[in-house]
Amino acid sequence: MxxxxxxxxxxxxxxxxxxxxxxxxxxxxxxxxxxxxxxxxxxxxxxxxxxxxxxxxxxxxxxxxxxxxxxxxxxxxxxxxxxxxxxxxxxxxxxxxxxxxxxxxxxxxxxxxxDRTMTVVFFVYGLATAAAPVLFGQLVQAQRDLARRLVEIEEAREHERALHAQAVLARERAQLAREMHDVVSHQVSLIAVRAGALQVATQDMDAKEAAGTIRSLSVTTLDELRTMVTLLRASGGHATELTPQPTLADLHKLVESSGTHVELSGELPPSVGTPAQRAVYRTVQESLTNVRKHAPGATARVELWQDGDDVGVTVTNTAPTRPSLPLPGSQQGLVGLRERADILRGTLDSGPTAEGGYRVRLRVPLSAD
Known part of the structure; x- marks a missing residue:
């Protein structure tokens, strides 16, 4: 049918x-x-x-x-x-x-x-005959109304499911934000306080410099945690102002606070898109973090470059001068950088060098968005 x-x-x-x-x-x-x-x-x-x-x-x-x-x-x-x-x-x-x-x-x-008798008979017959298409037409109308109503109900249910999913996501984000604020931020704050106390109390210049670096990195980490907490609490809305994302202008500060001897060279044109700037910054940040964790005593070189319509950065470090400590890691840093590069239609290559060091090279389009 x-x-x-x-x-x-x-x-x-x-x-x-x-x-x-x-x-x-x-x-x-x-x-x-x-x-x-x-x-x-x-x-x-x-x-x-x-x-x-x-x-x-x-x-x-x-x-x-x-x-x-x-x-x-x-x-x-x-x-x-x-x-x-x-x-x-x-x-x-x-x-x-x-x-x-x-x-x-x-x-x-x-x-x-x-003939009155036949007229009445014909009239009754005519009523039955005329009522049939009317009833059928009303049935079609009711069926059409029912179909329209079912579509409206399904749309309302879909909207309700979307609202429920958003509410669940908002609760999860709020819970995660509370955990980050109450636990992670607290621990990093303690690290910053202890590092500051050590910087003031110690007489060893190397220890004083190391404590200062730890304190500076802890403060930077707290700032990034606050940004992430703000983002999570925003739950996708537009009512909360978020901290601006880092750009190329923040590279010098990143290099100075890296705790590693880093040489920064080259420059990129001012027309580089904001997503590309963030990709460059995050690549340098992750690379220098890996140097500190896995190549103690190594030096690093950060080179910004432009090749036609592409721009990029190459981070190369020397071989470590002392054994690395077993620090916890997610093993997802370079994976995340590759995913970011793929989104921007770029590439990220990484691997060891012939001298025993490590090299990370990012290439993205100049106008990546």
């Missing part, structure tokens, strides 16, 4: 109208009692009016009503009643049209002596 309905719905409306006009005309010509000029003219007018039944359903019904005077059951009248019932919600109007159709079909034509 649904397949037949789908096929019928794919038929263009003008084709359906032409077919109905033709069927109604053949029906009127074959079953009409007398083919008088007036009768043929009225029948032709009523059949032709079916082409406009969608725009003027009531008017078309009134134009087809004379055909009911000239034959018992007229296709044109039934089609016009169905269209009117499908598009109208006025039950009184529909009841009146059914009564008019029954009266027209039970009235003898041409007018002659009336």
């Amino acid at each position: 649904s397949r037949a309905r789908a096929v019928w719905q794919r038929v263009p409306a003008p084709v359906v109208d032409i077919v109905l006009v033709a069927v109604a005309a053949v029906d009127a010509w074959l079953i009409m009692w007398e083919h008088t000029r007036l009768g043929v003219a009225l029948a032709a007018l009523g059949c032709a009016a079916l082409a406009f039944r969608r725009r003027f359903p009531l008017g078309v019904f009134l134009l087809t009503l004379p055909i009911a005077l000239m034959q018992d059951v007229a296709v044109a009248v039934l089609v016009s009643l169905f269209t009117l019932a499908e598009r109208s919600r006025d039950r009184r109007l529909l009841a009146g049209c059914v009564a008019l159709s029954a009266i027209a079909s039970s009235t003898p034509w041409p007018l002659a002596e009336v």
Whole structure:
């Protein structure tokens, strides 16, 4: 049933109208009692009016009503009643049209002596006949309304599911923000305080310098943690101002606070896009962090360069001069950098050097966005 309905719905409306006009005309010509000029003219007018039944359903019904005077059951009248019932919600109007159709079909034509008994019988028969397309049209209307209502309900449910997912995500972000603020920030703050105390108390210049570096890095880490907490609490909204992301202008400060002897060379044009600047900064940051963790005593060289429409950075470190301590790590730093480079349609290469060091090289388009 649904397949037949789908096929019928794919038929263009003008084709359906032409077919109905033709069927109604053949029906009127074959079953009409007398083919008088007036009768043929009225029948032709009523059949032709079916082409406009969608725009003027009531008017078309009134134009087809004379055909009911000239034959018992007229296709044109039934089609016009169905269209009117499908598009109208006025039950009184529909009841009146059914009564008019029954009266027209039970009235003898041409007018002659009336047999009351047969007229009543024909009237009841006409009521039943006219009520059928009206009930069917109302059924189609109710089915269409139900389908529309089901679509609205499904859209409302989808919207409710999206709101629920957003609420769950917001709660998870808020919980994560509290954990970061209460636990991680607290621990980093203690590190900064202890490093500051050691910097003041110690007389060893190397220890004093190391303590100062630890304190500086702890303060920077606290700033980044505050940014992340703010981002998590924002939950995707626009009401919270976020700390600006680092750019090339922050590279010198990053190198100076790295705790490693780093040589910075080269420069990039001012037209480098902001996403590319962040990618360069994060690459240098992750590379210098890896140098501190895995190559103690090594020196590093950060080289900014431009090659045509591409820009990039190369971070190279020498071999370590002393064994590295077993520090915890996620092993995801370089993976994240590669993903960032892929998003910007760039590349990231990394690997050991022939001298025992390590090299990380990032290339991204100049106008990466």
